[in-house]
Amino acid sequence: MAGKPQTLATTSAFEILGPVMVGPSSSHTAGALRCAQVAASLLEGRITKATFGLWNSFAHTYHGHGTDRALVAGILGLDTDDENIKQAFDLAREQGLEYHFDIKGDDASIHPNTVDIDMVDDTGATAQVRGESLGGGKMRISRINGVGVDISGMYSTLFVAHKDVPGVLAALTNLLAYAHVNIAFCRTYRTEVGGQAYSVFETDGAPDDTVVPMLRKLDNVDYATFIELPGSASSLSPGVSAKEIFDDGEQLLDACEELGLSIGAVMAVREARLTGEAHAVAAMRRVLDVMREETTAPIANPQRSLGGLIGGEAKLVEATRRNDLSTSLMGTVQTDAVARAMAVLERSATMGVIVAAPTAGSAGV
Structure with a gap:
């Protein structure tokens, strides 16, 4: 096993089994929500007013994929697995959020799933944010108020807006050191010398409640906030790799033989090294519970999809499992598998909670 590159050192199983989300699309629903949530x-x-500029794929499929509901839900602070996402428009009216969708069209120079979010809050402050949904629920913020940035929300992140003057970065890092916040990565973005600047700190864990208020009081700091997305893909600290058991399929089988464990048991050992045993067990239990529900509820209680095109087919397929036709065509086991796969598809299409594996579109398979 020695001598081979270790390329899986920071890949968690929950980057494949996740996120747990409301359907129908990990990129167009969960990823879009997270863009708005961070923004x-x-x-x-x-936030009292939000305008969403939809580009490329978002501009063409936003209604059928629930992207419009997801963006509003993200501004309201809902998480990807909150079934209230369906009622996001009603919740916005109740909470006094005015929203508008601006269909921008196609631009090959930007990411296929791009949204520009212009916001106004109840103090009169404004912000313009560009978000990109990268697939599988992952996202990044690529622009803030015209300044190019790179914020993923994958790790505990401190965001600080400040003036670009000498000494500011030193003051920020000194305060974080005083508060015992360990910095893994730090990046500063600006458009011109002496203008507006943004510093992004990825840290080992969340700072306590006193850190952000102290940052906001520093000279030349305009604003500071802490970003942590619930259910983000990786639980590792940034820049940390766990000791590996394997790096490819051949090495995985070797590890099974050496340790006397099944593939599943080896994966459990590896995940415990990556994220800790307690976290791994709790996360997998959550995945299993949702998978059981998503493969059975639509069969017991079919519902029409968001676009009205499907709903009830899983129950019809499942019903054939008990007759001679099923035995002749696919057999009872295969028929049951198809019925459950279709059940996940139907649940996703009705904006029900599913496990993206690794995307909402492929979860049923």
Whole structure:
């Protein structure tokens, strides 16, 4: 096993079994929601107005994939697995959020799943944020108020807006050191010398409640906030790799033989090294519970999809499992598998909670 490159050192199983999300699309629903969720955290007050500029794929499929509901839900602070995402428009009206969708069209120079979010909060502060949904629920913020940035929300992240003057970065790092916040990565973005700047710190864990208020009080700091997305893909600290058991399929089988364990048991050992045993067990239990529900509920209680095109087919397939036709065509086991796969598809299409594995589109398979 020695001598081969270790390329899986930071890949968690829950980057494949996840996120747990409301359907129908990990990129167009969960990823879009997370873009809006992070964008909203960049203003201190309650968002009262949001305009969403939809580009490329978002511009063409936003309604059928629930992207419009997901973006509004993200501004309101809902998480990817909150079934209230369906009622996001009603919740927005109740909470006094004015929203508007601006269909921008196609631009090959930007990411296929791009949204520009213009926001106003109840203090009158404004922000313009560009988000990109990267697939599988992952996202990144690529622009804030015209300044190019790179914020993924994968790790505990401190975001600080400040003036580009000498000494500011030193003051920020000194305060974080005083507060015992360990910095893994730090990047500063700006458009011109002496203008507006943004510093992004990825840290080992969340700072306590006193850190952000102290950062906001520093000279030349305009705003500071802490970003942590619930259910983000990786639980590792940034820049940390866990000792590996294997790096490819051949090595996995070797590990099974050496340790006397099944593939599943080896994966459990590896995940415990990556994220800790307690976290791994709790996360897998959550995945298993949702998978059991998503493969059975639509068969017991069929519902029509968001677009009205499907709903009830899983129950019809499952019903054939008990007759001679099923035995002749696929057999009872295969028929049951198809019925359950279709059940996940139907649940996703009705904006029900599913496990993206690794995307919402492929979860049923």
